[in-house]
Amino acid sequence: MTQQDQTDLALDPDLMAYIDGGLPPDQMAEIEARLARDPDAREAVAQWRHFDNLLHQYGRTADEMPSSLKIASLERELGRKLKKRQWRATLLGPGLQRFAASVVLFAAGWGAHSLYESGMSLTTESHPYFVAPTLAGHSVVTLASYQSTEFKGDQMSEALEWMSEQMQHKIESPKLERLGYQVESSRLMTVQGQPVAVFYYRNPEDELVTVSMTPRDASQPDYRLRVTEAAENKLAYWSSNSLHYVVVAKTDTASLTTLAAAVE
Amino acid sequence: MSLKTELHSHIGSLRRYALVLTRDPVAADDLVQETLVKAIAKADTFQPGSDLRPWLFRILHNTFVSDLRRAKTRAEAAAEMPEPVSTECQDTRLELKQVLAALDQLPEAQRMPIILISLREMNYAEAARTLDVPLGTFMSRLGRGREALRKIVQGVGVGKLAILKRKGGGEQ
Numbered sequence: 001m002t003q004q005d006q007t008d009l010a011l012d013p014d015l016m017a018y019i020d021g022g023l024p025p026d027q028m029a030e031i032e033a034r035l036a037r038d039p040d041a042r043e044a045v046a047q048w049r050h051f052d053n054l055l056h057q058y059g060r061t062a063d064e065m066p067s068s069l070k071i072a073s074l075e076r077e078l079g080r081k082l083k084k085r086q087w088r089a090t091l092l093g094p095g096l097q098r099f100a101a102s103v104v105l106f107a108a109g110w111g112a113h114s115l116y117e118s119g120m121s122l123t124t125e126s127h128p129y130f131v132a133p134t135l136a137g138h139s140v141v142t143l144a145s146y147q148s149t150e151f152k153g154d155q156m157s158e159a160l161e162w163m164s165e166q167m168q169h170k171i172e173s174p175k176l177e178r179l180g181y182q183v184e185s186s187r188l189m190t191v192q193g194q195p196v197a198v199f200y201y202r203n204p205e206d207e208l209v210t211v212s213m214t215p216r217d218a219s220q221p222d223y224r225l226r227v228t229e230a231a232e233n234k235l236a237y238w239s240s241n242s243l244h245y246v247v248v249a250k251t252d253t254a255s256l257t258t259l260a261a262a263v264e
Numbered sequence: 265m266s267l268k269t270e271l272h273s274h275i276g277s278l279r280r281y282a283l284v285l286t287r288d289p290v291a292a293d294d295l296v297q298e299t300l301v302k303a304i305a306k307a308d309t310f311q312p313g314s315d316l317r318p319w320l321f322r323i324l325h326n327t328f329v330s331d332l333r334r335a336k337t338r339a340e341a342a343a344e345m346p347e348p349v350s351t352e353c354q355d356t357r358l359e360l361k362q363v364l365a366a367l368d369q370l371p372e373a374q375r376m377p378i379i380l381i382s383l384r385e386m387n388y389a390e391a392a393r394t395l396d397v398p399l400g401t402f403m404s405r406l407g408r409g410r411e412a413l414r415k416i417v418q419g420v421g422v423g424k425l426a427i428l429k430r431k432g433g434g435e436q
Contacts, residue, residue: 010411013403020381022388048410051417054360055367055382059280065289071275074300079271081307082316086267 009041019049087162150187159186163197167215169242174211174263176201181209209249211263216244225260227253236260274317275300277385278324284379285328287364298331299324317386321394325376366416374409377402 009015017023018031035042151159156173164170166188176183181201189196196214203209216222216239225238230248234256237246247260278299282292302323303310310319367375380391392402 010407011404012407016388016403016407016410020384020388044411044414047414047417051363051410051413052378052382054356054363055284055379056384057356058360058364059284059383062279062283062289062292063276065279065283065293068293068297070297071279071293071300074297074304075271075275078300078304078307079268081304082271082310082312083267085307085310086312 009044015041015045019045019052083158150185152185153183156183156186163188163195167195167197169215171197171213171243174199174201174213176209176211176259176262179259179262180204184208207249207251209247209251209259211248211259212246213243216240216242220244225257227256227260238264240264270316274320277317277383278320280383280385281321281324281379282328284383295324295328295331298327302327315390318390318394321380321386322396325394329372362417363413366413369416370409370412374405374412377406378409378413381406 014023014027014031018028023031035045151162160171160173163186173183181203184200184202186197186199189198194214196212198210198212201209201211221239223237223239223244225236227234227236229235233248233250234253235246235248236256236259237244238260239245245260245263247256247263249256249259251259275296278296279292282295282299283289286292286295299320303320306323310316367378370378376395377391380386380394381388386394388402388406389399392399395402397405
């Protein structure tokens with residue numbers, strides 16, 4: 001084999017992938033058949049692989065090195081920074097911008113209009129301020145299935161942790177799973193300067209339930225559970241010592257009361 | 265996998281990479297620390313959803329390349345590998361020394377792909393991204409580097425290996 005042949009051999013991506021275990025079995029067999037016919041190539045490949053193994057084993061000896069407190073501390077700090085970065089990107093991402101635009105359009109336009117036409121207004125004095133965005137958000141999700149989400153269902157623990165931090169109040173999962181619902185997404189909105197955490201749940205029958213929580217200031221009224229209607233939906237709202245709650249669903253009063261009881 | 269778990273697993277990978285680059289555990293940990301400090305400072309440039317590992321490896325790689333002091337550390341540390349306990353280990357150690365010495369003779373552009381792939385932490389595309397070169401360039405450097413490494417080791421030959429073995433024996 002000439003020097004040129006050997007260089008050509010080294011530029012064969014299939015041979016490299018063979019050494020690095022990146023070929024499917026049928027291609028592996030092809031290469032092995034080729035190597036069986038070419039002793040020079042076989043020797044070159046064996047040596048490349050051997051050197052690769054030596055370097056790999058040497059790298060693994062790092063696992064025996066004592067752990068470093070300084071590295072562990074930097075690792076934690078980097079983890080915190082990256083998590084913050086993740087949240088910020090999610091908040092400023094196109095998904096949330098589309099969502100916010102949809103809510104504004106809904107509240108300001110067709111959605112508010114339809115509610116007004118049906119005898120309900122988002123700004124009516126009969127509902128406290130934290131009800132309107134929940135109702136709007138519920139209808140937006142119902143009507144706009146293409147919406148991307150702020151936190152996906154499988155990010156619930158991260159969502160709760162982040163929302164609690166933003167709201168400066170620990171909030172718990174609405175726990176509607178025990179009623180057969182699965183969390184689909186969640187997001188944080190700001191209404192009149194107040195954070196409102198909104199959770200979207202759906203059951204196997206494709207019924208949507210929207211739950212929201214917002215911190216309650218001691219100076220604010222303490223709302224007792226009230227169930228009312230809004231267009232095709234029913235909504236329940238009430239206050240605890242530290243939070244206001246809203247639950248919206250297209251269901252009957254008894255079911256909504258059960259949902260409300262499960263939330264708190 | 266949570267971000268915390270993912271990051272922790274990458275730290276182990278970074279230490280392996282750093283050890284092969286520096287050939288010295290203390291210098292390796294220094295390099296990882298320096299990498300993490302830079303990563304913390306650059307955290308806002310990381311694109312969530314993209315792969316964290318090539319991002320961290322790229323920072324470590326650039327830190328190493330730009331830090332010329334490490335060349336000296338590497339040269340001094342090359343002879344300070346752990347003592348072998350068996351004849352088989354002795355042979356492996358000598359071979360490893362030979363390969364590391366040959367690796368040092370390669371240009372940086374060929375050495376880095378060989379080291380990155382030997383760690384078995386990432387595929388070719390990720391490794392190419394880490395080194396900030398197109399995949400085709402990466403593959404060509406990897407192939408040429410492997411062949412050049414083989415030629416250098418072969419050039420050392422049986423005679424040189426025997427001398428190294430005798431030296432190795434004399435150090436016991």
